[in-house]
Amino acid sequence: MTDTTLNVDHVTKRYGSSSTEVTAVKDVSLSVKPGEIVLIMGPSGSGKTTLLSMLGALLKPTEGEIHLNGTIISALSEKHLPDIRLKQFGFIFQDFNLLSALTALENVSIVAELAGMKGVAARKKSAELLADLGLAGRLNFLPEKLSGGEKQRVAIARALINNPTLILADEPTANLDSKIGHEIMRLLRQIAKEQNRSVVIVSHDQRIKDIADHVLWLEDGQFKEIVSMAIDPVCGMSVEREKAFHLSLNGMDYYFCAKGCRDEFAADAEKYQQTNEASF
């Protein structure tokens, strides 16, 4: 069990009762390993947000259990939840949800202070984190003075400040143009990989499929098929492993969109291996 960060065990969520009852999530199971990035996609109303809220202990499942590092968070009382939310989870939202009266720096440091860090230390750590995310020159800007991409980077800093185990993001790119959205997602992937944090992303955005290790398709509250994605090292396209052209080389597996790409790769594997590394 230690090799999974998050374990979702036959979870069901029903809203309302009797005649107005809606089953938003039906008997869903899922596990996420450390450093793994899972993307959940699906049509509107399929239960993505509901599932994500349950993963983040914002919502209790009607049935089933959710384990986080061995703790059954779905069974915790309301009293224990703030601490878990604060220290185990990092949240990233579609509309950023920064506090409008606080500066970028304060938006991050307030969360560190909530977790018990002293003001000066919290500010120092926040400033460093924001600088790492390229916002050194924006520390004292109010959210209204920041661009969408900058706001989302502040939100990422806020999500990371308490060193969470799991980062949960709902439609993080929906309010960003596609180039910035993709950049932000790459940044998130880089952080997840470097710091070995797990990430669960809910999104409609097809373009961010390539940063995920796994893509799940949710429909009517259930996973339809679990597709594991890989990137064609030659053309950069995101491909489904099961359907892709495959090549094993020096103990590594490579997947390609077409036979042509595989042949090209086989001809000069070294060159593509390098660019592949560099791209993440």
Added chain:
Amino acid sequence: MILLAFHNLFQNKTRLVISVGGVALALLLILSLDAIFAGVEHQITAYIDNSGADIFVAQKDVRNMHMAASAIPASIIDQVKAIEGVEIVTPILYVSNMVVTGDKRNLAYIIGLTENSPIGGVWNLASGRGQPGKSETIIDRSIAEMSDVELGDTVEILGQRFTVVGFSNETANIVNSIAFISLDDFQALRGSPDVVSFLLIKTHSGLSADAVAALLESKIDGVTALSRTAFSSQERRVVKDMSTDVITIMNLIGFLIGLAVMALMVYTAILSRRKEFGVLKALGARNGQLYQVVLAQAFMSVVLGFGLGVVFVLLLSGIIPRLGLPLSLEIRPISLLKVGGTSLIIAALSAILPIRQISGFDPAMVFRGT
């Protein structure tokens, strides 16, 4: 979190101005009313305090002037003079009536003075003469100014015409003023030459006024004698008793207005930040911590409101005398304390309301869009 309260408070300037201004005005109502009555209490005893008398002798059981009538026989003056410790005795006649100037009727204490009396007369002469002769009067300067009365004009007092020969200062308040006429005129108007209202007494220096007053009461039947300070505090009590209800009601109104303004401000402040409170909750803030923000915000606005209210009332107390109004505002530390306490209660009460509102916020709403 206090920082957040601070920023939240100052971010929305309009709301800040409305809430702080609202609280300030409500507190101003309480403060200025207190100050006005404190001023009136002071003004109302102006005659007693400035009379120069050490002891006031009145008809038995009469202990003040306002709304009171006193009649003692003039014949006892000689008896009083004989009492040990008494240096000067001066009778006055007194009635609460009107000074009619043209079409204006001004409520006034009419005081009848003996000729060349060293005590009980005008103590701050603005212009003219301070001693009324036959058919002459001295009236308050501000009353005269408001009624366009000049020296030499005539006014009507107790149905008789008097020529104004002097103006006095410090002899008016919002309720009434003082007009001095001669004792002889007063007695003639009354038709009873042997009766006076009060005896004003100056004691030999170094003697206790209370002791001499007690001696007077024991030696002379049918009179009540009080030292100036005792008489003056009795007078103040009468005013206080009359004004307590008004002050209580106004204080309550001020308090309720302040509370309503604050409650509304706190309510809208939370409502407008519903989403942000939800976000904080989702990020792991406890209800208690969010509550701190609201409480701090309420206290900050009330403290600001209090400060502004005090500034307003100080400005008012500076401006009002300049307008020539016979009104003086006296800000006493005790009423500042009272209003300060009131505002803290307002802050605490207005911050109690949102406890349920906050604990009711569902952190899951943060994912459900705006």
